[in-house]
Amino acid sequence: MRLTPENTAIVLDSTxxxxxxxERFPNWRVVPLYVAFGGESYRDGVDLTxxxxxxxxxxxxxxxxxxxxxxxxxxxxxxxxxxxxxxxxIHLASQLSGTFASxxxxxxxxxxxxxxxxxxxxxxxxxxxxxxxxxxxxxxxxSDEEVDALVERYRRERGLLFTVDTLEFLARGGRIGRARAVxxxxxxxxxxxxxxxxxxxxxxxxxxxRKAFQAFVDALESGTRDExxxxxxxxxxxxxxxxxxxxxxxxxxxxHAQIEAVTWLGAVLGAHAxxxxxxxxxxxx
Amino acid sequence: xxxxxxxxxxxxxxxxxxxxxxxxxxxxxxxxxYPVPDGDTGTxxxxxxxxxxxxxxxxxxxxxxSLARAVARGALMGARGNSGVILSQIVRGAAEVxxxxxxxxxxxxxxxxxxxxxxxxRAVRRPxxxxxxxxxRELAEEAEARATSGGSLGALLxxxxxxxxxxxxxxxQQLAVLREAGVVDAGGxxxxxxxxxxxxxxxxxxxxxxxxxxEPLSVEAIHRERSRYRYCTxxxxxxxxxxxxxxxxxxxxxxxxxxxxxxxxxLKVHVHTxxxxxxxxxxxxxxxxxxxxxxxxxxxxxxxERRLLxxxxxxxxxxxxxxxxxxxxxxxxxxxxxxxxxxLAASVGPIRxxxxxxxxxxxxxxxxxxxAALDAEEAILLPNNANVLLAAEQAAAHADRPAAVVPTDSxxxxxxxxxxxxxxxxxxxxxxxxxKVAASVATGELTIASRDVRLNGLSIxxxxxxxxxxxxxxxxxxxxxxxxxxxxxxxxxxxRELLTLLxxxxxxxxxGLLERLSQAHPSLEVDVQEGGQPHYPLLLAAE
Numbered sequence: 001m002r003l004t005p006e007n008t009a010i011v012l013d014s015t016x017x018x019x020x021x022x023e024r025f026p027n028w029r030v031v032p033l034y035v036a037f038g039g040e041s042y043r044d045g046v047d048l049t050x051x052x053x054x055x056x057x058x059x060x061x062x063x064x065x066x067x068x069x070x071x072x073x074x075x076x077x078x079x080x081x082x083x084x085x086x087x088x089x090i091h092l093a094s095q096l097s098g099t100f101a102s103x104x105x106x107x108x109x110x111x112x113x114x115x116x117x118x119x120x121x122x123x124x125x126x127x128x129x130x131x132x133x134x135x136x137x138x139x140x141x142x143s144d145e146e147v148d149a150l151v152e153r154y155r156r157e158r159g160l161l162f163t164v165d166t167l168e169f170l171a172r173g174g175r176i177g178r179a180r181a182v183x184x185x186x187x188x189x190x191x192x193x194x195x196x197x198x199x200x201x202x203x204x205x206x207x208x209x210r211k212a213f214q215a216f217v218d219a220l221e222s223g224t225r226d227e228x229x230x231x232x233x234x235x236x237x238x239x240x241x242x243x244x245x246x247x248x249x250x251x252x253x254x255x256h257a258q259i260e261a262v263t264w265l266g267a268v269l270g271a272h273a274x275x276x277x278x279x280x281x282x283x284x285x
Numbered sequence: 286x287x288x289x290x291x292x293x294x295x296x297x298x299x300x301x302x303x304x305x306x307x308x309x310x311x312x313x314x315x316x317x318x319y320p321v322p323d324g325d326t327g328t329x330x331x332x333x334x335x336x337x338x339x340x341x342x343x344x345x346x347x348x349x350x351s352l353a354r355a356v357a358r359g360a361l362m363g364a365r366g367n368s369g370v371i372l373s374q375i376v377r378g379a380a381e382v383x384x385x386x387x388x389x390x391x392x393x394x395x396x397x398x399x400x401x402x403x404x405x406x407r408a409v410r411r412p413x414x415x416x417x418x419x420x421x422r423e424l425a426e427e428a429e430a431r432a433t434s435g436g437s438l439g440a441l442l443x444x445x446x447x448x449x450x451x452x453x454x455x456x457x458q459q460l461a462v463l464r465e466a467g468v469v470d471a472g473g474x475x476x477x478x479x480x481x482x483x484x485x486x487x488x489x490x491x492x493x494x495x496x497x498x499x500e501p502l503s504v505e506a507i508h509r510e511r512s513r514y515r516y517c518t519x520x521x522x523x524x525x526x527x528x529x530x531x532x533x534x535x536x537x538x539x540x541x542x543x544x545x546x547x548x549x550x551x552l553k554v555h556v557h558t559x560x561x562x563x564x565x566x567x568x569x570x571x572x573x574x575x576x577x578x579x580x581x582x583x584x585x586x587x588x589x590e591r592r593l594l595x596x597x598x599x600x601x602x603x604x605x606x607x608x609x610x611x612x613x614x615x616x617x618x619x620x621x622x623x624x625x626x627x628x629l630a631a632s633v634g635p636i637r638x639x640x641x642x643x644x645x646x647x648x649x650x651x652x653x654x655x656x657a658a659l660d661a662e663e664a665i666l667l668p669n670n671a672n673v674l675l676a677a678e679q680a681a682a683h684a685d686r687p688a689a690v691v692p693t694d695s696x697x698x699x700x701x702x703x704x705x706x707x708x709x710x711x712x713x714x715x716x717x718x719x720x721k722v723a724a725s726v727a728t729g730e731l732t733i734a735s736r737d738v739r740l741n742g743l744s745i746x747x748x749x750x751x752x753x754x755x756x757x758x759x760x761x762x763x764x765x766x767x768x769x770x771x772x773x774x775x776x777x778x779x780x781r782e783l784l785t786l787l788x789x790x791x792x793x794x795x796x797g798l799l800e801r802l803s804q805a806h807p808s809l810e811v812d813v814q815e816g817g818q819p820h821y822p823l824l825l826a827a828e
């Protein structure tokens with residue numbers, strides 16, 4: 001089957017940090033995760049924008065909790081896409097969240113083989129960047145095989161680094177992985193972290209934001225060439241000036257790269273990484 | 286007629302499962318540490334089964350195929366959380382088998398459990414043992430082994446409950462995070478209670494009783510809960526008229542597991558905290574502190590885990606333990622500075638701090654002894670003072686193991702180097718990285734002139750402030766803020782955005798300087814730490 005934007009839909013979850021997906025692309029949908037303060041539950045990015053979330057977080061006595069979309073949520077979304085013959089449902093790393101399992105359960109319930117659930121292995125704008133790469137192929141006409149090959153290559157070649165102001169949020173949510181071996185918060189040490197096989201791992205540590213952002217761009221430089229196909233994404237948790245500082249470095253060192261997304265880290269990821277987090281993603285395509 | 290009986294049977298069985306889960310939901314919530322410690326597994330499983338029960342209440346269908354379909358769909362639509370989703374797939378896998386015509390006997394139960402197990406494994410991209418998955422798989426294996434011996438369904442279910450109890454009890458051996466927390470897997474425990482409810486509803490044989498709903502967690506689990514802080518900090522405060530209650534009240538704000546004992550001349554403090562420095566500062570505020578011990582409890586937990594691993598073979602590959610390929614020997618003056626060095630090494634690699642610095646230079650023998658005591662294959666030496674460099678080089682040349690010197694000439698340069706330290710790498714690689722970082726830092730210090738001096742065109746009188754940048758006098762005078770600000774300006778080349786200030790044993794009047802810096806350099810990050818070094822009321826570093 002020849003896949004096009006007319007016959008193929010893309011379903012993301014809200015951790016792709018692409019809230020206006022359905023407005024930008026008629027064949028895209030976003031299924032929200034949930035974030036709860038005390039007893040009140042909100043749909044990530046629907047009932048609570050990223051900006052609102054960080055304001056709530058500042059005043060919150062109890063840390064927020066998060067939960068994956070239910071299979072029923074995914075089922076409703078897939079059923080609303082009845083006109084499409086193929087659905088790529090692309091989600092947050094399955095090691096970090098049960099979102100992938102919820103989507104898979106809904107796809108199995110549907111039972112018509114239309115839905116292909118993809119474990120992106122990444123988070124935030126990096127999920128959206130994989131979806132954008134798929135969309136580019138749909139626009140010139142694609143196939144399941146080509147998309148499968150793209151997903152495989154994405155898993156190998158994508159770059160993902162992030163830094164947090166404190167490891168406390170990752171630790172509290174049980175997502176700290178091997179990164180708990182990074183210490184030194186006494187001296188404002190910034191850990192440079194990545195996600196490998198769905199686990200948060202430490203890469204190095206530096207002092208100060210400027211050095212952290214330099215470490216991002218150093219990694220970009222050593223792993224890529226300066227070419228228009230180089231795609232870059234940046235996400236920040238209530239720190240737009242930091243995202244802008246990273247973007248400036250990218251424009252300076254890789255002037256031909258396309259910065260595809262500069263976005264707020266949404267409520268669910270923000271609850272697990274904490275304010276001040278900056279994520280940096282790239283993919284040569 | 287048969288069909289109507291099927292609906293009744295299914296309703297009874299699901300009601301049994303639900304009642305059993307509801308009774309244990311709280312206990313199961315408390316067990317929940319994996320994959321995320323959010324304490325809702327019991328609730329999520331209960332809600333999933335309740336949705337099945339509701340679907341059956343509404344269902345008027347009487348044929349087995351539609352019934353199975355209603356059960357599977359109910360579980361899916363009601364699924365909440367990861368455990369709920371996996372349970373919904375277990376239900377689906379079982380329902381697909383049970384939808385087929387044939388007697389509801391032990392053989393069919395075995396096939397249903399196999400279907401359930403396969404569906405659960407398919408739902409998860411990377412199955413992990415020691416969870417609901419391994420429990421359902423063991424149940425399927427047990428059922429298949431017994432199905433051929435021709436017992437009744439009721440008898441089989443009782444055997445399955447027994448096997449389930451074993452499987453759940455084994456989960457801590459299979460999954461390190463459970464072992465560390467001293468709990469069994471919550472999802473597996475929920476699955477077992479569900480099965481227990483089914484076995485009771487089917488009846489025919491007495492079913493082993495469930496654990497009491499309010500069964501207390503193990504001591505280990507409680508201890509983990511209590512020590513959410515990283516550092517176990519112990520020290521003695523000596524002074525006059527020490528107020529135990531007041532110190533205890535202040536320490537309560539920085540941590541827990543607090544113990545303050547002694548009399549008004551000596552108090553011993555034990556506290557778990559993320560900020561041992563704050564605890565020590567509370568001590569130094571009222572007296573002299575001594576016998577300081579700071580242990581990283583997370584590291585202790587990891588070691589315990591590794592010890593247990595060597596006893597219990599683990600089928601899952603464990604994350605690599607942090608191997609101390611190399612460690613650091615640092616020459617440091619001041620209690621606060623020692624703490625900063627130790628905190629930068631914590632969980633990254635071992636460190637030995639040798640007291641000393643400007644006027645108290647450790648000997649080569651002191652350094653060799655520290656290298657010998659280092660729990661690492663190779664050593665990196667940080668002299669942190671120009672006068673100690675030679676001794677460090679001598680020690681590296683004569684050490685009992687490969688050793689490299691990072692030629693740091695100040696405490697702040699040494700701290701900068703520590704940020705790049707990684708005990709998993711060898712000494713040479715570390716030394717190269719650490720030297721690079723140390724060299725990129727501009728350092729300065731403020732001291733009090735011990736005599737009248739004329740240097741670099743500066744004329745400074747005895748007792749006045751003397752400011753140095755990169756070892757050279759650059760400012761002097763009676764006003765601390767003026768002298769310090771001049772030194773800072775020398776250090777702040779474009780691109781330097783982080784200023785570290787280490788206060789000495791004699792605390793300098795910093796307020797004026799901080800005020801002036803926030804006006805002149807609003808985007809500068811300033812990090813003030815108590816260093817406690819003698820002779821230099823202020824050490825500075827810009828990077």
